[in-house]
Amino acid sequence: xxxxxxxxxxxxxxxxxxxxxxxxxxxxxxxxxxxxxxxxxxxxxxxxxxxxxxxxxxxxxxxxxxxxxxxxxxxxxxxxxxxxxxxxxxxxxxxxxxxxxxxxxxxxxxxxxxxxxxxxxxxxxxxxxxxxxxxxxxxxxxxxxxxxxxxxxxxxxxxxxxxxxxxxxxxxxxxxxxxxxxxxxxxxxxxxxxxxxxxxxxxxxxxxxxxxxxxxxxxxxxxxxxxxxxxxxxxxxxxxxxxxxxxxxxxxxxxxxxxxxxxxxxxxxxxxxxxxxxxxxxxxxxxxxxxxxxxxxxxxxxxxxxxxxxxxxxxxxxxxxxxxxxxxxxxxxxxxxxxxxxxxxxxxxxxxxxxxxxxxxxxxxxxxxxxxxxxxxxxxxxxxxxxxxxxxxxxxxxxxxxxxxxxxxxxxxxxxxxxxxxxxxxxxxxxxxxxxxxxxxxxxxxxxxxxxxxxxxxxxxxxxxxxxxxxxxxxxxxxxxxxxxxxxxxxxxxxxxxxxxxxxxxxxxxxxxxxxxxxxxxxxxxxxxxxxxxxxxxxxxxxxxxxxxxxxxxxxxxxxxxxxxxxxxxxxxxxxxxxxxxxxxxxxxxxxxxxxxxxxxxxxxxxxxxxxxxxxxxxxxxxxxxx
Numbered sequence: 001x002x003x004x005x006x007x008x009x010x011x012x013x014x015x016x017x018x019x020x021x022x023x024x025x026x027x028x029x030x031x032x033x034x035x036x037x038x039x040x041x042x043x044x045x046x047x048x049x050x051x052x053x054x055x056x057x058x059x060x061x062x063x064x065x066x067x068x069x070x071x072x073x074x075x076x077x078x079x080x081x082x083x084x085x086x087x088x089x090x091x092x093x094x095x096x097x098x099x100x101x102x103x104x105x106x107x108x109x110x111x112x113x114x115x116x117x118x119x120x121x122x123x124x125x126x127x128x129x130x131x132x133x134x135x136x137x138x139x140x141x142x143x144x145x146x147x148x149x150x151x152x153x154x155x156x157x158x159x160x161x162x163x164x165x166x167x168x169x170x171x172x173x174x175x176x177x178x179x180x181x182x183x184x185x186x187x188x189x190x191x192x193x194x195x196x197x198x199x200x201x202x203x204x205x206x207x208x209x210x211x212x213x214x215x216x217x218x219x220x221x222x223x224x225x226x227x228x229x230x231x232x233x234x235x236x237x238x239x240x241x242x243x244x245x246x247x248x249x250x251x252x253x254x255x256x257x258x259x260x261x262x263x264x265x266x267x268x269x270x271x272x273x274x275x276x277x278x279x280x281x282x283x284x285x286x287x288x289x290x291x292x293x294x295x296x297x298x299x300x301x302x303x304x305x306x307x308x309x310x311x312x313x314x315x316x317x318x319x320x321x322x323x324x325x326x327x328x329x330x331x332x333x334x335x336x337x338x339x340x341x342x343x344x345x346x347x348x349x350x351x352x353x354x355x356x357x358x359x360x361x362x363x364x365x366x367x368x369x370x371x372x373x374x375x376x377x378x379x380x381x382x383x384x385x386x387x388x389x390x391x392x393x394x395x396x397x398x399x400x401x402x403x404x405x406x407x408x409x410x411x412x413x414x415x416x417x418x419x420x421x422x423x424x425x426x427x428x429x430x431x432x433x434x435x436x437x438x439x440x441x442x443x444x445x446x447x448x449x450x451x452x453x454x455x456x457x458x459x460x461x462x463x464x465x466x467x468x469x470x471x472x473x474x475x476x477x478x479x480x481x482x483x484x485x486x487x488x489x490x491x492x493x494x495x496x497x498x499x500x501x502x503x504x505x506x507x508x509x510x511x512x513x514x515x516x517x518x519x520x521x522x523x524x525x526x527x528x529x530x531x532x533x534x535x536x537x538x539x540x541x542x543x544x545x546x547x548x549x550x551x552x553x554x555x556x557x558x559x560x561x562x563x564x565x566x567x568x569x570x571x572x573x574x575x576x577x578x579x580x581x582x583x584x585x586x587x588x589x590x591x592x593x594x595x596x597x598x599x600x601x602x603x604x605x606x607x608x609x610x611x612x613x614x615x616x617x618x619x620x621x622x623x624x625x626x627x
Contacts, residue, residue: 030121033113037122038076040112044165048072051160051438051464052410053153055086055093055135055146056283056316061427062481064284065093065135067150069104069157073165080104080158081129082136092145094138099147101128103154111162111169149177149280160438163289164466168436172205172258172295172337173287174218176280179226179298181331183266183323185273188238196237196266198331201226203251203259203295205286205336212259212336214246214358227264238270247296247332249360252285253367254292254338255345260358261296261333265303273323275302275311281334282316283479284429289438292338293367294431294478303328313483342368343386347377393474394421394453398432400469401456404445410461412442417451418475419444427481432457433474434465441478 014022049071054064068084088094105123113122130137135150156173163170179202184195204212217226230241243265252258277300285297298316302309304327311321323329350370353359364370369386371378396418404411412430414422424430424444432440432455440461455475462469 029117030119030124033117033119033121034124036113036116037109038125041073041078041125042076044073044112046073046075047165049161049164050460051157051164053156053160054284054441055149055153056280056314057089057093058314058483060313060483062283062429062479062483065089065153067136067153067157069154069161071158071161071165077125077127078108079127079129080108082134082154082157083129083131085131085134085136088133088135088138088142090142092143093150094135094142094144095147095150096144097130097137099151100130100136100154101126103151104128104158107155107158107162111159111166146177146278149278152176152280156438160464163437164464168290169208170289170437171207172212172252172254172289172292172339173281173438174205174336175202175261175286175295175298175334178278179331179333180276180278181300181329182276183237183239183268183273183329184276185270185323188270194237196233196239198228198264199226200262200264200331200333202261202286202298202333203335205289205295206252206254206256206258206292206339208256208290208339211257212251214251214260215262215333216259227262233266238268238273240267240269241265242267242328246358247335248357249363250296250332250335251358252288252293252295252335252338253342253345253363254288254290255340255342256292256338257345257349257353257358258286258288258292258295258336258338261298261335262331264331266329266331268323268325268327268329271325275300275318275321275323275329277311277316277318279316283314283483284441285478286334286337287431287439287441288337289339289434291341291433291435291474293342293476295335295337296332298334299330299332301330303330315483343390347379347382351377394418394476395472396432396453396455396475397470397472398462398465398467399454399456400459400462402458404456404458405460410440410442410458410464411445412461413446413448413456414444415450415452415454416447418453418455419447422475422477424477424480429478429481431476431478432461432465433476434467435473437466439476440464443481 010022017025050069051071052066052068054066057063057065065086066084067082067086070081070083072079072081082100105126105128108126109118109122116122133139136154138144152174153176156176159170159173179199180197181199182195182197184193186192187194201215201217203214204216204218206212227244230244233239233241241264243263245263247261247263250261279298279300282298282300285294287294300311300316300318302311302321302323304324308330309327311318345368347368347370350359350364350368354361354364359368361372365372365385369382369389371381371385373381396414401413404413412432414424414430419425422428422430426444426446428444429441430444432442434440442457442461459469462471465471465473467473
């Protein structure tokens with residue numbers, strides 16, 4: 001229909017003005033677009049600018065696919081070289097030769113010449129190199145299914161590189177893909193297969209002078225409806241929409257806040273139903289820029305009997321997960337990345353966000369440093385609070401080092417003191433904040449002794465950040481690197497003091513924990529924060545105790561020892577561990593859900609350690625220590 005209508009219009013113009021005139025007008029429009037683009041490129045500083053972005057991949061550890069962009073500005077031309085991008089995959093995360101140039105052109109056009117016509121003339125000054133056999137130019141017979149996801153990754157990489165030439169003229173990152181969410185199965189009324197397909201929009205990134213937009217299609221996408229009307233859904237499918245709302249605290253904090261994502265709750269009302277999801281930015285959230293913080297990650301999960309159930313080890317990648325009647329599918333889309341330091345946000349804007357429900361009171365004080373006295377902002381207390389938050393931020397001195405350029409992302413070495421403050425270990429992902437552009441995300445290759453606030457990075461990392469060797473930057477924890485141990489921020493809640501008056505460590509809901517058995521196999525579980533419980537589902541066939549790191553992105557980490565028993569479910573009273581109130585509360589009870597297993601976990605404190613001993617039917621199974 002669209003093509004037929006366009007042909008009718010062209011034929012009408014040719015009939016009115018003549019084919020030769022129409023051809024000349026088309027050529028003139030393309031020449032004008034080319035001239036505008038060349039003028040915009042000439043205003044840039046010549047040079048070579050490098051950045052990289054990642055697609056989420058892996059089974060036990062986060063092993064991302066990487067798009068590396070080298071943007072070369074020379075006179076009135078730009079070359080985007082994607083050499084160094086990850087090889088093509090056996091899965092569908094590949095594209096053919098057209099998608100990556102489209103993504104690169106979209107970003108360059110939007111930043112350099114957003115107001116003029118979009119035609120092939122504006123494309124003439126741009127060259128895009130897409131190496132064959134990579135995820136941006138796959139060779140047959142590689143499947144090409146994640147086209148939007150790869151295109152978005154190219155856009156993020158090109159934007160991060162181009163920001164260096166634009167002197168910080170950049171926006172916060174976006175949700176990273178289509179957020180394809182499918183629910184399907186036999187319809188109980190007709191017996192025919194139904195497919196409910198939505199792709200919830202997220203928040204757009206903030207920019208200098210403005211907040212991002214809430215839950216809309218982004219400017220790199222077409223303008224199309226992504227959520228179906230509730231009445232239509234409930235009439236067509238055996239589903240009930242129980243909630244659709246803006247997702248509070250999802251916009252990336254900044255002087256200018258990222259737009260909010262959405263929350264949608266869908267109750268399943270038919271048996272034999274399955275869920276499939278294809279989404280990015282469910283592990284590595286959309287980054288903030290120029291000191292801004294990341295938006296909340298995409299999240300798709302199930303609430304079953306009031307408890308959260310993760311449908312896959314790799315968030316955002318779900319295939320045929322079986323649903324039960326009464327399950328509630330939770331779709332939570334990401335917010336856009338923030339722009340600028342959150343502590344520089346006008347307190348009156350924070351107050352307006354709080355009144356609208358965009359941010360919670362906990363985030364207003366803990367992230368933006370705005371303190372209320374009654375219903376009014378306490379200006380003096382806010383200034384003091386902001387100074388305190390700024391002083392507490394971990395910072396490191398960057399030192400160029402050899403042997404850190406790896407295939408799975410820019411590697412970094414941290415000293416033990418810095419790692420302890422961040423709550424990270426080897427394999428974790430951290431973020432080096434760029435005050436005039438996009439941050440650099442790096443994987444912790446190793447932790448070395450010392451407490452000198454020092455981080456070793458490859459020389460190219462300094463180029464990506466446009467910083468000199470020895471520069472000092474803020475560093476943030478992003479993810480543990482283990483797919484069973486993602487970091488999920490939530491508003492802080494107070495806990496009572498421990499013995500001696502020291503404040504207890506904050507606890508946060510829906511955090512994942514990882515258990516690694518003595519024989520190297522891994523076990524998974526999740527902490528349910530509101531119940532102060534840790535529930536573990538162990539895999540394998542022999543028991544072991546290892547230390548589990550519960551990582552908190554705001555307050556560092558604490559370590560716990562947990563017990564893993566084959567195919568058993570156990571619950572440890574984490575409250576007694578965290579708060580250590582009295583001798584009576586130092587004993588945690590373990591309930592083993594598998595028939596025939598009965599045991600307990602005893603906590604006995606000696607000095608700074610709590611000794612753990614697990615027994616079954618009088619026989620010692622394993623032991624460990626809780627620090």
